[in-house]
Amino acid sequence: MTNFLSLTDAVSQNLNHGDTVSFEGFTHLIPHAAAHEAIRQQFTNLTLVRMTPDIVYDQMIGMGMAKKVIFSYAGNPGVGLLRRFRDAVENAWPAPLSIEEHSHAAMANAYEAGASGLPFAVFRGYRGAGLKDVNANIKSIRCPFTGEELAAVPALNPDVTFIHAQKANRKGDVLIEGIIGVQKEAALAAKRAVVTVEEIVEDFDDIHPNACILPNWTISAVSVVPGGAHPSYAHGYYERDNASYIQWDEIASDREHFLSWMTEFVLDAMPEDLNDRVAKFRRIV
Structure with missing residues (x-):
């Protein structure tokens, strides 16, 4: 049966040091808030799995959390390379990183x-x-x-998969609408699946025929985190924050700048809503 937990508890109870973990999302519904909570809890020695590692994996790698990445594309979409990823591969900073690249x-x-x-x-x-x-x-x-x-x-069988979705109902079923990518498969392949959602509803109404529903027996924990996919987007809730992706290239270009930003806006911060999350990412007061 699905557990409804705070984000802190959902991460601490399902992720362990040394796990193989997937934070999946394909441009859409990328679980940034869950990854930031994993960063705050300082998990290490992780094998990170994802089809398209972008800036949130850049952050995790730059914080020394990963020993290996299994992936099929790595980059800051529409901007360029991942600077912390590249620094780890080329210079072993902050720690050596092995890679397994696929299509x-x-x-x-x-x-x-x-x-x-x-x-x-x-x-x-x-x-x-x-x-x-x-x-x-x-x-x-x-x-x-x-x-x-x-x-x-x-086969890929993560110890735990984290995804973001629009809604969960009171029974713990999860509704995903819009571009799904491989979130469904990544959740079903994992030993444990944690879903952050925009909201809890009594039941799902007016479901689009392209929607995906994960039944509660496939989910280990659900956590309500409005804006939890930002700066990626959540269909029907908010658009992709392109400015934040552009800004990340400058933030990640220097090690000290990167560490300062991560300390101020991830390690020492817990944004409460989407507006606060956007402001912190863009360094706007």
Whole structure:
């Protein structure tokens, strides 16, 4: 049965040092507030998994929380590279970081395999690509029926997955609307799934046919965090804060500047609502 917990308790009761953890979101519904709480609780030695690591993984890596990243794209969308990610890979600052890079198709299929209880994923991919030459977890397998050579990668089964969604009802079912990405598969593949939501409702009304509902028995904990996806967006609640993504490039460009910002606006801060969250991110008083 789903537990309704504060964000602090939801993170502390479900994340452990050394875990393999996914904070999933594809441009939309990225669980920034949950990741910031993990940063405040100073978890270490994590293997971070995500199709598209962007600025929140840049923050976690820069705070020395990660030993490895399993991913299929890393960047500040629409802006450029992730400066803390790159510093960790190239200079081992603040700690050495190993990487396991895949294609989007591989990551999506690996989550699907994990959610299905399979040991690995099989798909058409990596033909003529160089990633298989630097990633030992990309293998080839021959179809026993047609003889076709296919790609294979290990299933992804995080210890815990964090996602953000629009609503949960009183029973603990979770409603996701708009672009879903692989949040459903990442939640179902994990041993534990924690969802931050914009609000709790009695029940779901006027559900869009493109919506996704995760039943309460798939969810370990729900925490109400309005604005919890900012600076990404939540369909029907708020838009993507493009200015914050642009500003992050300047914040992350210098180690001391980065640490100062993280101390003031993440470690020592607990924004209470979306307006406060936006103000803190943009350093606006």
